[in-house]
Amino acid sequence: MADVDMAQNSGTTAETDNDWVRVMSDDGYSFLVRRSVANASETMRDMLDTAGNYAEAIARTCPVSQRAVIVEKLLEYMSFKAYYEKAGPKEEVPVQEFMERIPPEIVLELLLAADYQNM
Amino acid sequence: MAQRNGVRGPMSALTEFLRSTGITPTTIARRVATQEQPQPEAGPSRPRGSRRNTAAADDEAEEEQEYASDNLDEPEEETQPQKKKPKLSKAAEAKLKAKAKAAAAMKKKKGEDDEDYEEDGDEDEDAYTALSKSAYGGGSKPPVGSFETCAKCEKQFTVTKYTMAANPGPGYLCHPCAKASGTDPFKKPAAPRKRKTPADKRKVVHIEERSFPTLVTICIDVVARHIDDVEAFGDIGTLNLEAISKAISKNRSLTSENAPLFYNAEQTKLVMYDATNLSPDAFIAMGNLNPNLTTLRLDFCGPLNDTVIAAWNNSLPNLVSLELFGPFLIREAAWLSFLESHFNMEAFLITQSPRFSLDCLNALVEYSKRTLKKLALREVGKMCDEFLEQIAEFSKLEYLDIAEPDHSCSDEGMIQLLEAVGGNLTHLDLSGHGLLTDEVLSEGLAPNLRVLKDLKMTHLPEITDAGVAALFSSLDKNTGLVSVDLGRNPTLGTPALEALLAHSGATMQHLCINGWKDVTEEGLSLIKDARELRTLDVGWCRAVDNFVVDRWVGGDDGCRNLEELKVWGCGRVEGKWGRAGKGKRRGLRVYGIESQTVL
Incomplete structure (x- = not known):
């Protein structure tokens, strides 16, 4: 089990969505992230939306049918987005740096996963 | 003016009225010329016509008095009769003074305008009304510090810069009466509209949409960056490839650079969902890099042109199924050459091709009559009854889409066509043939369609x-x-x-x-x-x-x-x-x- 703490990336989180949710990969790894980070993905937000009354929302657990390495990259983007979307307009979003952190070996898988996650 | 050249243009009601009472631009301009001196007071200027007429005689005397008086140094504030007048701060005072000066300058300018007016009296009439207002307003108010009798309470009062004209005139109101009439005598005149400095004008306010880059676009950029090294992406199944193609097409990101991702010398089927951003050269490269294609579908293939077709004639010999959405640049000759070199087509589906002519269809019949199963000539501008006669030659037709023509085909033509090919049709689209009537339904569709699964007939007002x-x-x-x-x-x-x-x-x-x-x-x-x-x-x-x-x-x-x-x-x-x-x-x-x- 590799519990990745993303808390330091979401320092500006509002109190209301400050709870932790679990994101499960296909191959059994689970990641704990703040809800604000999970909300960066529209699909995940819908899954966790308590109004939907889904099992995922009640258990606060999102299964993602991808390998752990993909899920980790997804979550990296999500915390990247959660952090920089709240940043001021002056602040430069280091997209280039993020791009360089994506190895080409997984980029197509990541592309499909991102398309599914609607982000 | 009008009298001089005998031409009278349209006149406003006010002009007409003033003319009837003997007030003309000339008289006004003369009057203005006689009181050319700048007026020190800065009261709000408004027309006080009747007052002018009665007080005109006194004016000169009054003005004399004014200039002889001590009020030249703008001591208006001190002459205010109301003791509870709010004390103005230094800054406000300075502001007021500046405003008074500006107003005086403006008036002076207007006076000059009046002179101009007299000189070239052929100006159109509309200008007159505006000028007359300033001419009246200019020197009508009695000078600050002089005594006036209130028009309402008939008490004597001292004129200040806040003194207001009675409405309706003539005369002026003392301060209590002005206040009682509901208007605020201290109300500052509306600030003159600020002219934008050129720098301000140039500064265009953009609505900047700060859209955060999505992970999909980032991934697509990464793909484009490594496109020359396709091996780096590892092995991905054909199913995934289709999903990736869809994901990339979703935001029109398929370009000449990343399209090679979907090329493969061995594949027989290629689908591109949005080819808008591919250049003609990219289409030619597509033909060269996928020589074994039998099925090709390109949506939004606008840039596809004759040279591409000419290249495909050689590079895609095995093609039997072609589906194009929007190949409007391809000319008749190119279609003919394509159909000639790709005989025995099984599916030929094109949408929006205004240049696909009867000759092209004849060529298709000639070379693929026995094999064609799917035919779509949707939104083809030249569609007509002659087309239908030719389509009737395709004996194996299962899928027929001839919807949305420019001009509707006739009942007879359609019935004959359905008699010929209706038996095998599983899909039929006759939308937009506005002339079709119930006759087609009863004699064309009902007796001939035996295995139909999919029927589309929209926009048929006659049925x-x-x-x-x-x-x-x-x-x-x-x-x-x-x-x-x-x-x-x-x-x-x-x-x-x-x-x-x-x-x-x-x-x-x-x-x-x-x-x-x-x-x-x-x-x-x-x-x-x-x-x-x-x-x-x-x-x-x-x-x-x-x-x-x-x-x-x-x-x-x-x-x-x-x-x-x-x-x-x-x-x-x-x-x-x-x-x-x-x-x-x-x-x-x-x-x-x-x-x-x-x-």
Whole structure:
């Protein structure tokens, strides 16, 4: 089990969505992230939306049918987005740096996963 | 002016009135010239016509008095009669003074304008009214510090810069009367509109949309960066490739650079969902890099041109199925050469090609008559009855789409065509042939269509409710239709729907009766027996309301498989059905509810 703490990336989180949710990969790894980070993905937000009354929302657990390495990259983007979307307009979003952190070996898988996650 | 050259243009009512009382631009300008001296007071200038007339004689004397007086140094504030006048701060005072000066300068300027006016009296009449106002307003008010009798209470008072004219005139009001009349004597005149400095003007306010880069676009950029090293992406199955193609096309990111990702010398099938950004050279490269293609589908292939077709004639010898959306640049000669070099086509589906002519179709018949199974000449501008005669030659035709022509084909032509090819047709689209009547239904469709699954006939204003009802009652009962689109036919109603559902209600998966305005609630309720229904469009059917929808999807029976329901234009549908009237059901998307967007 590799519990990745993303808390330091979401320092500006509002109190209301400050709870932790679990994101499960296909191959059994689970990641704990703040809800604000999970909300960066529209699909995940819908899954966790308590109004939907889904099992995922009640258990606060999102299964993602991808390998752990993909899920980790997804979550990296999500915390990247959660952090920089709240940043001021002056602040430069280091997209280039993020791009360089994506190895080409997984980029197509990541592309499909991102398309599914609607982000 | 008018009198001088004998020409009189249109005049405003005020001009006409002033002219009748003997006031002309000349007299006014003369009067202005005689009081050329700048006026130190800065009261709000407003027309006081009648006052002028009576007080004109006194004016010079008054002015003399004014200039002889001590008031030249703008001591207006001190002469204020009201003791409770609010003390002005230094800054405010300075501001007031500046304003007074500016106003005086303005007046002076206007005076000059008046002179101009006299000189070139041929100016048009409209300018006159504006000038007369300033000329009147200029020196009419008695000088500050002089005594006046109030027009209302007839008491004597000292004129200040806040003194106001009586409304209606003539005369002026003392301060208490001015206040009592409801106007605020201390009210500052409206600030003159600031002229924008050129720098301000140049600064365009952009609505900057700070859209965060999505992970999809980032991934696509990474793909583009490594496109020369396709191996780096590792092995991905063909199924994934299609999904990736869709994901990339979604935001029109397919470009000449990243398109090679989908190329493979061995693949036989290639689909591109949005080829707008591919250059003609990229299309040629596509042909060279995929030499074994048998099936090619390109959506939005606008840049495709004659040179590409010429290249494909050599590079894609095995092509038997071509589907193009929007190949409008391809000329007749290129089509002919393509059809000649690709004989025995099995599917030829093009949409929006204004240059596809009868000769092209003849070539297609000549080279692929025995093999062609699917033909779409959708939105082809030259479609006409002669086309239909040629299409009748394709004996194996299963799929026929000749919808949305520029000019409708005739009943006779269509009946002959259906007699020839109707027997094998599983898909038929005759939308937009506005001249087709019930005759086509009774003599073309009913006797000839034996295995039809998919029927589209939208925008056919001539067909009638009874005709459609008769068609479905006479069609072979053994083969139910799977997909029916009879939308935008407002003449159709309940009998047609009843007959349709009686014929193929059990097999129907997709139904569109958009625009059947008169279909009744009873007729609509029958849809609930179409258990296989996946998509349903009942837009603009007036009888659709919450109860009708509830009958379809509310309970456990009804259209259990329904995935998509469109109710655009059904104003009475509010999304209140199902358990507790919440209007929600797993797997069902409802579009077009007026009070909400997507359920």
